[in-house]
Amino acid sequence: MSERELFLVGLSHHSAPIEVRERVALSGDALKAALQELVRAEAASEALVVSTCNRVEVLVHAASDAAARAFFTERAADARAHLYAKRGVDAVRHFFRVAASLDSMVVGEQQILGQVKEAYGVACAAGTAGAFLSRLCNHAFATAKRVRTETEIGRGITSLSQVAVELVEKIFGDLAGRAILLAGAGKMGALSAKALAGLGADRLLVANRSPERGLALAAQVHGAFRAWEELPRLLVEADVILVSTGADRHVITKEMVQAAMKARRDRSMCLIDLSVPRNVDPACAEVMDVYAYDVDDLEKVVAGTREARQEEATRAERLVEADVLAFVQERRARAALPVLGKLRRQAEQLARAEAERTLAQLGGLDERGRRSVEAMAQAIVNKLLHAPTARLKKAAACGDAELPAAAAQLCGIEPDAPDAAPAPAAGEPERRAGPDDASRAGSPDAARLSS
Amino acid sequence: MSIIVLRTATILYALAAVLYVAYFARPRHARLATAGFSALAAAFVVHAVAIGAGCSEFGGKEFFTVRGGMILAVWLAAGAYLVLHKLYRLPSVGAFVVPLALVALIPTALTDPSHPDVPAELVRNAAFHVTAAVLAVALFGIAFGVALMYLLQEREVKGKRFGALFSRLPSLGTLDRLNQRLVRAGFVAFTLALLAGTLNAAAFWKSYWSWDPQQVSSLAIWALYATMVQLRHRGWHGRRYAVLTVVGFVVLAGAMGAVQSFPGATRHTGDYGMRAAAPTEVLP
Helix, strand or coil, rough: CCEEEEEEEEEEEECCCCCHHHCCCCHHHHHHHHHHHHHHCCCCEEEEEEEECCCEEEEEECCCCHHHHHHHHHHHCCHHHCCCEEHHHHHHHHHHHEEEEEECCCCCCCCCHHHHHHHHHHHHHCCCHHHHHHHHHHHHHHHHHHHHCCCCCCCCCCCCHHHHHHHHHHHHCCCCCEEEEEECCHHHHHHHHHHHHHCCEEEEEEECCCCCHHHHHHHHHEEEEEHHHHHHHHHHHEEEECCCCCCCCCCCCCHHHHHHHHCCCCCCCEEEEECCCCCCCHHHCCCCCCCEEHHHHHHHHHHHHHHHHHHHHHHHHHHHHHHHHHHHHHHHHHHHHHEEEEHHHHHHHHHHHHHHHHHHHCCCHHHHHHHHHHHHHHHHHHHHHHHHHHHHHHHHHHCCCHHHHHHHHHCCCCCCCCCCCCCCCCCCCCCCCCCCHHHHCCHHHHHHCCC | HHHHHHHHHHHHHHHHHHHHHHHCCCCCHHHHHHHHHHHHHHHHHHHHHHHHHHHHCCCCHCCCCCCCCHHHHHHHHHHHHHHHHHHHHHHHHHHHHHHHHHHHHHEEEEEEECCCCCCHHHHHHHHHHHHHHHHHHHHHHHHHHHHHHHCCCCCCCCHCCCHHHHHHHHCHHHHHHHHHHHHHHHHHHHHHHHHHHHHHHHHHHHCCCCHHHHHHHHHHHHHHHHHHHHHHHHEEEEEEEEHHHHHHHHHHHHHHHHHHCCCCCCCCCCCCCCHHHHHHHHHH
16 A cells, blocks of 8 residues: 555645636545545545635545646646646645745735635535644644744735725724715725725715716716815815726815815815826815825825745745744654554553463462552563653654664564554655554554653 | 832823833734723822822822922822723823823922921812913923924925825824813913912912912913914814924923022912011901
8 A cells, every 4th residue: 555645736826827726626525525526536535625715735645646636637727737746844844834924925815714614614624634634734724823823924004905094094094974085986996985984983974076987986886966066165074085986087186175174173084096197286285174185196105015924935935944844744653553552552461461371370379469559561672662751752753764664574563464554754744644643643552652 | 118119109190101112113013002991090099199299298288389280290199191091092192292201200309398388288288270370381281292293294294295194194183182181171270270379379479369479470371372262263273283392382381490490579479478467367
């Protein structure tokens, strides 16, 4: 039987255009069926599919990645050119990086961890996530959480409409009792207006030169339509003004703002100009208690975030690398446990048999005497196995596969026995996984060996 | 005895100030703010004990000096901030208000208490006047800190500097509302202090108004803050109002300092003019 290891085959926004990604993306029952299909060829193998709008990745813990590759080629014949394939420690690293949002289109974005968690949940429900993938996922989730809390990769604002929200929040606190005016029917304006709705404004007014488009937009953003000619009066009524028209000149001038501020009794006003060329005269910012911003100002904030996140990503990569190594090492250490368990069981059996033989020969021993003989036999086993146990565990942790194999041979332990450890190859994190794996970890043998 | 307790309180204030400033520098560590709040609450309690001990040692006369007034003002400001924190949850304000309180308190902890020859009767009758006046100053002081924050934040927001200060300081709207409420509450306390003071003056100095420099400056400051409250009512707010708050407090502090720094100018010092008033009663 050949060795099982972790294979990852996938395509993402880095490698494939959306036309390919959308053809292989899956969800719901189709995803469950695909998962079961992935493990059908090989009993006891495990599979996980992460399918988001930016990536589709198949992880299998199996003897080869044939099934994972077939997953893509069956769905889109031209996917082959866009696939990347990783195995062993490289696959582990890739998966950890994805979960920690280091491979995302917007590095540090928050959704990906939830999506990976969901993918794991689906695999569990489909019964294709066994002991290995469960441990892998739990480690990846813990690492992602560490990256989020120990670095500042999730900080900052990544979209223009979010910047607009942040600005308005810093000026007004919340928008209770205030009004937002959306001037013009540009796309950015509508997006920002929707984002601002979260701040609890009382009214959203929409003004547009063409009443048809204006009314349609007002319906779309749940606002009230006002005629374009009312603009000067609307400047008095509204506190946040989003300007997003196609005009090639200033539609809001300093004089208009000054007049409005007088009528407003100097209540603060926030002007956000989302149009290029600009529709708000930059001189408006000179008026007291008027806060005016243009696309460039918002863009700068986003660029700043991107830069800061890039710096944090370097720190995060180091963190992920350390966790990947720790995970791989832990798998290797676990690979030595079956040899140890077998060795100890064999020795204990021997000790018990010898003790019984001795007791039979001695005869007529009281309870205390019997117990002493048994304890002596057990003590000899413990003392004899102490040094080999320590050395084997150390060798396993260092990735040395030869010593466990040699120990098995030396002590006459059958290496191919179902619960014996196969020699792990360098970079290969885990021997075969199965439901018995977890139970062995918790067995008295394992507990004693690791104590 | 009370001075030792007061010094303990000062150390706790210093700890709270350090924690709040550290929180301001590293807002991700929310525990710093919680610890700062706890340290401040502890300082407030110890400070209360110090005031109580001072009262029992010197019969409250201690608080009829500038130093005593300062001790009382810091205590009331700390109490007001604790209440504000419960209402508004603005730990970043602590980074401005607590160090301010500490700076006011340190000189008092370094000097020994003086207890002028104030008759116990005056101490009893003028206690409300003193407490109300000191409370007003404490509230105006916090408003001053909040207004400074407003001006700082306004500079960042208007100048499109979306840096560390921008993200750490509360919103302009919140600071403006907070400022308004503090000024209004302080004005109420100040008005009560003036009324009580006038009644005290009538009782002890035999005249409601005697052109005492303290009386004159207090009335001027009252008029200043009354104007602010009125302007607010008529729509003034934001930057203009924050500047007014800062100017108001600077004028207040300057006037208080000036009045006290000319010995003999005011009867609001030493024995509060009681010896001058006494002979007519003592002599047959």
